Amino acid sequence: MAVYEKQLELLTQQARSTHSSALVVLQDGQRLTEEIMDGLGDRPIETMSVTKSVVSLLVGRAMTLGYFDSVDVPISDYFPEWRQGQKRGITLRHLLTHTSGLQNVPQAGEELYPSHDFVQLALCAELSHAPGTAFAYNNKAVNLIMGFLGRASGRAADQFAADELFAPLGIDQWSWQKDPAGTPHAMSGLQLRATDLARLGQLALDDGRWQGETLIDPRWIEASTHPATPVTDAIGLLWWMLPAWTHYEVTEDNVANVETAGGTTAQLASLRATIGTYQDRSALMRRMSETGLIAPALPAGSRWMTTSTGPLVGFRHDGWRGQHLIVHRPARLVVVRLIAYDHPHVEADGSSFDTIIDQVVQLASTVVAST
Template sequence: MTHAIAFPTAPPSSVGVDAAGIHRFVDATERAGCDLHSLMIAREGKLIAQGHWSPYTADRVHLLYSCSKMFTATAVGLLVDAGELDLRDRVLEKLPWWLLKTDRSRIDPAWFDVTIAHCLSMTVGHDDDAWRRGTEGAFAADGKPADVDWIDLILRTRLDHEPGSTFAYNQVATYLLSRVVAHVSGEGLLPYLRPRLLDPLGIGRVITQTDAAGNALGFTGIHAATDALLKLAQLYLDEGVWRGDRILSADWVRRARVPFGPSNRDPQADPDWDQGYGFGLWCARHGYRGDGAFGQFAIVLPQQRTVVAMTAETVDMQRILDLLWEHVLPAIDRPGDPEADATLADRLSTLTLDIDEVGPFDAPAGEHRWVRAELIGAQVDPYSGAGRFPEHWSDATVSVADGRTTVALEARVGAFELTVTAATWTQTTWTFPHGASMPVLARGGWQTPTRFVADVIAIESPHRFRFVADAETGTFDLGWRLPPLTGTEPALLAPRT
């Protein structure tokens, strides 16, 4: 694997950007509670701003959610450029016959007219996201992908309209593309991309969530560092050329970044989701972008020769874009100065997540055993009522020694520990029965003499949860701040690598 290639850096003012505008954007997102985890901005191929909200760091991978679609669409583009795929190819003809286990007589005939272009542009023919229609039973209760071919599940869904006649953002479309890439190339999605995209761009560790057979999901699941998003955005900004070498054809980039097929105009949609959809990319009021749930962004601004990458955990993604257009866009081609550059650099070097400190009460000595509050009808104020962990997370033992607290959790999917101190984030790795693992960072302490609180970050994802225990009642609870799209079971969030 190639070593990471860094962007050349430059002060914002040296490429015609007023650093004060970026500074105001950072301040505004924090006031608005956008919960950014990282921010990178490059202009004219030079990195002018970079910050990570501690404990997130530049070298960590981060779940990108639907920004994964940008990687999958790029893989399709590489195959099209190589003459191994055509946008008019029918998807089912590009999958091996033995995958199509569903009796052909039971498959909606319209499926046989779905093309590569339909899947790229979300014009398969469903009225809505068909993922939840067709994939009941895709996962077992313990988070393990069920041993069933997901294409078989997908083909049981009926199309609501003729392919190409309607737009609906649709996870099954990109999953099918991931399987097509694997079959046509003879490699999985990431192995195919490694020598053709990831290594040339100097993108380091990338992992992905998979189905039971190890197929990349394609529509979500890719974990990569923020600079991977920035580099991919820069590749598209430069019409498929990276540092003088052509990676993608300019024709592919032009096709991918403009609306394709039926319009997704929707008066109920946020304005930056109402501008059309290309190939794995959303058109926007300014430029275009890849994006993923909770605020993962790879933004391309051709007129400004600027790219922006961000990761976050927010339900209001439009708010982040609104603030970007309000503060950063006007700062481009506006005179800056070295003093503003230095002030911004200082600000970006001291970013930290807004999580309340816990303490300063001393821990009660000895070992404490608690049971799940939900099981006995008690109330322990979980982090998020809608995000409570499943009931089978039922027992906890807390041991205190030398100022360090160890929380041992018992659940049907295994036994897990947290090491907790008030001063620093401490990492442990949770491993689940189906081979998935997930590093978590914990920090916390005794909020009152009888109330123990630990904030826990699933550090390779946008998400964090809270463990709260009440020593008086002997009960505890667990809940996500914002539940992952995979649900409240943490085993589903962990990638199987």
């Protein structure tokens, strides 16, 4: 137990040192840690892209209630303007796995925020790839899911969430950002207290069951938290996979890729100094810091490192600024870390590139070893 507690303290220290607003750790539904770290009290915090994990649960709830029969339902069944051409082949699965093929731009906000209607923006998008043939993270396409939920359930997606997901879990403090047309965002925009986000993680860990009631068919949880498309094994139905370990390697080929993409002399020199294999993200980030290399500054599309992963042990979703919802199955752990926009020591437009996921995996290994 001493090792277990030490690793939990290391995770807590990591959360504090990276200016977290809140950290919650549950083990088999019991609280190990619940701490508000920014001095601003327990309040709903913007979850950023972690919103997508809640959208996955909402879709699962809707299917459990019988509003549609399959994740492979064509979107054109609900939006008749897609009943011709290649778009008639786009399914709900494609939207949930970022394989719809809809045209996208790297900075989605450039298209989305000037738009009056996020659903119509997605419906009008051209195709960059045939549906189901390529993975491309696509916030514009994901937003269409909320339009689909509204039409399938006959209720606005946020009202459906309030009635069918939040109320059964006792979640009563939340808000959901909408586009000007009144549709909630699916890409981000859900504000929840860290403790309530942890409840949703626990619901997923418990295969859709809450206090003896099955809210979501366990088959949906199984399908959504395991690889759900042949195009990539990294994603389920809006959940990212959590492997037992991830090793990072920087090779000469990676350097060549960055050089071809137009990397600067300083970037290439720094990257060459980073060549090697790293057992976890923390070690790689330390070495990057030592060489002055900052990954996000590298040319877009450059593969500056190669990753290899171990067997799956859970699932997660992450969000800009450093938001995390992590579920580790063997350890029965649910971990939430959030950073608020009003945090007194974090810039409003800043991001947190840290090692919370590594710390959670290490904590989980000690939990498993102690049971």
